[in-house]
Amino acid sequence: MFKYIIRRILQLIPVIIGISIVVFMIVHLAPGDPILMMLGEDATPEDYARLQRIYGFDRPVHEQYLRWAGNALQGDLGVSIRQGAPVSYLIVSRLPATIELAFISVLLGVILGIPLGVIAAIKRETPIDFFSMVVALLGVSMPGFWIALVLLTYIALHVGWIPMFGRGGSVFYGLWQLITTFDGTELYDGLRYIMLPAVSIGTAMMAIITRLTRSSLLEVMGKDYIRTARAKGLGERVVVFKHGLRNALLPVVTIVGIQFGAMLGGAVITETVFAWPGAGRLIVNAIQQRDFPIVQGGVLMMALIFTIVNLLVDLSYAILNPRIRYD
């Protein structure tokens, strides 16, 4: 197991180098120019040439890459062109908001999606199954931003304590405070703000998980070992949850992991609609402004997190299915 983890981490190195080169090339070779974006429509050739020199964009691309990569190796991702602040600081200050939103959305999806999927599978071809599948179909069909706008118009506008936009306190920290000091105000504030964004992302999540759990569980329930379990005289509950669901969850865990990873960089639209100060918005704004250091550093960090989440997902297989071993 330990060896496997080390091997996987070593495999990360060429992946990260590859990603850094690709990102660097894409931002530098694509049309658009950070200095022009900064100067806007008022650009004069003198100011343009002067700023190019100051920011080092007049040097050959490979030279720029090597300098950037060398600094990145030492943990220095450079300084944002537009904001003037260190990139690592900008990204790290945004990550808690993004991780929290991703986590709560996934949690919502899991605690609603898995039971719904299980019920649908057990009560196959009954009205309950039909109802669950309609809910799931609606969930996957409605785009997140649309759900967001519906929630804003029909709920937030009429319910005074649900805010329209922004982020209140931190939910994680609030939970900690509630546990340690019995003070729930921070948690309440965090939940109020995160509710609608989490629901609008979590809905699709829930729908995907419901469908996947149902089909996967149906497949497993047809397996020989389930028949054996039943033949042994085990109760239906034990058969479904211990023998069926545990095996059926493998593909679900994979999808949840990938979705969670993708959400760290990909919940941009929802982040924009709810003015949620997350990392996705930071990077997308940076792409629009051609703020190269943020784009490069941001994508690199996202890639790193994504691969780590994937590794964790792979490791969790061993827990769910003891037959899977990593040596």
Place this chain on the structure above:
Amino acid sequence: MSKRIGTLVLALAMVFGFGTMAGAAPDDTIVIGSGAEAVGLDPRLETDVPSFERINVIMEPLVTFDVDMQLVERLATDWEFSDDGMTLTFWLREGVVFHDGEPFTAEDVKYTFEWVLDEENAAPNRALYADIGEIEIENDYLIHFHLDNPNSFLLNNMARMPVVPAHHGDREDFRENPVGTGPYAFVDWTRDDVMNLEAFNEYWGGEPIHPYVQFRAIPEGSTRLLAFEAGEIDMYQGGVVPQELPRLEDDPNIAVERTPGTGYNYLGFNTQSGPLAEKEVRQALSRVINREGIVERVLNGIGEPGLNPIPPDLPWFTDEVHDLSYDIDAAREMLEDAGVFGEDITLRLYTNENPERIRIAEILQFEAARVGIDIEVTIEEWGAYLSRIQDTDDYDIFILGWVGQLDPDRAMYRQFHTDGPNNYTFFSNEELDELLELGRTLDPESEESMETYKKAQQIVVENAPYGFINYSEEVLLYHPNIEGITVHPYGANSWQDVHLINKN
């Protein structure tokens, strides 16, 4: 088990049911919505309106534009050009202190402009101040700017540069933690969410009425409007969803104020290559722009039909220009006279992803087809689009807009002078060049200045390097419990008098 769930439900019900009602903006805070987050808060480095919306509350320039677009005193109490126009003198306000208690003096003014002029510093708009040669301090409250070239409109540019305190300006985090002389002092800032300011009680203009001001960045137009309607923000200017405006104007619980803005949208024609090198073709194309229809249908009545490069509220504006208003028959005749009607003319039009510009492009495509001109529309992402316009000549037509056209020099020299830095149409006219150079040396309030720019406008309109589409309009939304706010024609200056606003 069920007992435990019951307890949980009860606890949650208590948390949600009896929690404070914190939806509306608090009474002691003025909450201002903004369509974008500030890039930074250092006036020497920023170029965008959202940044200056905030900077202009924290810091102040020597002179500024009031709501009537007149230059009024701020940190300077008086100013004067020497007779030869080569020296600009400012008398500074005495007894002004920065938020840290240090006095404001001529040193700070000198520091600010010398920093901008220093080529080693990354000030993007250095060119606006490039005519300044030497800055001479006579005493703490009297300062002379000696110019290398005459520039009558330098004051207007200086109105966009708030004074940076010399003892803070070199601080590395100044951009995130600025100090100024403005009515509100910077407190803290969570990027892409909220920026908090508090009243500066030693403000020279009197203690601000409200103790706190908050800026909220809400990029999504519909969310911003909903947040405003729910009372979470008190007011915002700019970026009102056009389709919602009629409903908002009928709503007694919402105050809507509108004023002509300082910018315009236009079609730029590549005057050097292809069919548009012919003046007549450009004029004909200008006549197929259905300006009234665009303002009415695309912009929902926000703005008015465009005529020339100068916004109608500026004293230099003239409507005595060549008639290029919407007229399909006239356009067809012009093309026939030029001998190109019936020929296969295909023009490539570029625009960015702005939905209004895309609709304008589609309308133009339809109208141009009626006179036999085929227009191919290409939509590009803003960064790529800007590079195309500024770095290449690979286009026939493009759609762009100008904002902040506060004087005729800014509205014409850069765009239409042969050597103008923003002459993307490659337009060149010797007489116009002379007029624009002359204009810079004249007293802006003189009759001669008016005449010069009137002639210049006539040349521009007649030669049609641009097809003017519409003048912009500024829209301010606020709740009627707010007093003392007026819409400002120049968005960046919207909140400069926020200390006088009263919220009941």
